[in-house]
Amino acid sequence: MIENLILKNLIYNEQYARKALPFLKSEYFQQVSDKAVFKIIEKHFTTFNKCPTVDVLLIELENASGLNDDQFKNTSNVITEFKPTDEDLDWLVNTTEKFCQDKAIYNAIMDSIKIIDGKERKDKGSIPELLSDALAVSFDSHIGHDFIDDSEERYKSYHDKQPRLPFDLDYFNKITKGGLLDKTLTVVLAGCVHPDTKIRVRIRK
Numbered sequence: 001m002i003e004n005l006i007l008k009n010l011i012y013n014e015q016y017a018r019k020a021l022p023f024l025k026s027e028y029f030q031q032v033s034d035k036a037v038f039k040i041i042e043k044h045f046t047t048f049n050k051c052p053t054v055d056v057l058l059i060e061l062e063n064a065s066g067l068n069d070d071q072f073k074n075t076s077n078v079i080t081e082f083k084p085t086d087e088d089l090d091w092l093v094n095t096t097e098k099f100c101q102d103k104a105i106y107n108a109i110m111d112s113i114k115i116i117d118g119k120e121r122k123d124k125g126s127i128p129e130l131l132s133d134a135l136a137v138s139f140d141s142h143i144g145h146d147f148i149d150d151s152e153e154r155y156k157s158y159h160d161k162q163p164r165l166p167f168d169l170d171y172f173n174k175i176t177k178g179g180l181l182d183k184t185l186t187v188v189l190a191g192c193v194h195p196d197t198k199i200r201v202r203i204r205k
Contacts, residue, residue: 002099003034004078005085009092010041011051012084019089020096021045023139028103033075036064054082097139108134 006024009016021042029035040060044052052060057079067075108130114120115127166179172188173179180186 002095003029003031005087005092006096006099007034007037007041007078008082008085009087010038010045011053011057011082013089013092014051016089016092016096017041017045017051019093019139023097023100023137025100027107028100032067032071033078036061036067036071036075037078040064054079093139097137100139101134101137104134104137105131 006020010021011017024038024042026035026038026042029038037057040057041052044050044056044060058076061072061075061079064072064075111120111130112127115122115124163182164176164179165182167173167176
């Protein structure tokens with residue numbers, strides 16, 4: 001049901017398509033017909049930067065490879081049944097995001113099981129990364145501050161006083177304006193005047 005709703009809106013709702021398509025993947029669709037339709041839509045949008053029509057999908061389906069007669073017929077039926085919808089955009093985007101998250105986690109778990117069973121030529125050490133990437137799936141593309149729209153937040157971040165860890169050297173404190181910020185990793189490097197010169201490393205927790 002949700003797969004069909006997503007595919008319909010990818011061809012009838014360009015605003016939705018531009019929001020959702022960058023995060024959707026063919027492996028999120030289990031049915032062969034849905035996967036085939038999505039691949040055609042994705043290819044068309046990537047090439048022409050706009051949504052394909054039903055006629056375009058049917059024509060491109062003729063050139064699609066890897067489908068047997070029954071799969072071709074089922075895919076054709078799916079396409080011809082597409083009708084415009086009027087779902088709320090915010091609801092549709094949120095629902096699609098949850099769909100992507102659920103499918104990403106499901107696929108990661110299934111891939112992990114295959115790795116454990118020896119059916120995948122991957123090391124078991126890759127499992128945490130698979131699960132981590134799946135859990136990180138999100139439609140939120142807002143990173144950092146917008147120079148104009150977030151000017152107030154940006155100003156606050158510049159003037160926000162955070163606790164610092166001072167150096168034992170006054171000159172370093174002067175350069176860093178009081179020391180190092182908490183929860184940061186900093187390395188100070190300097191050339192040694194002699195190969196036998198000893199340095200002292202201090203770690204504070």
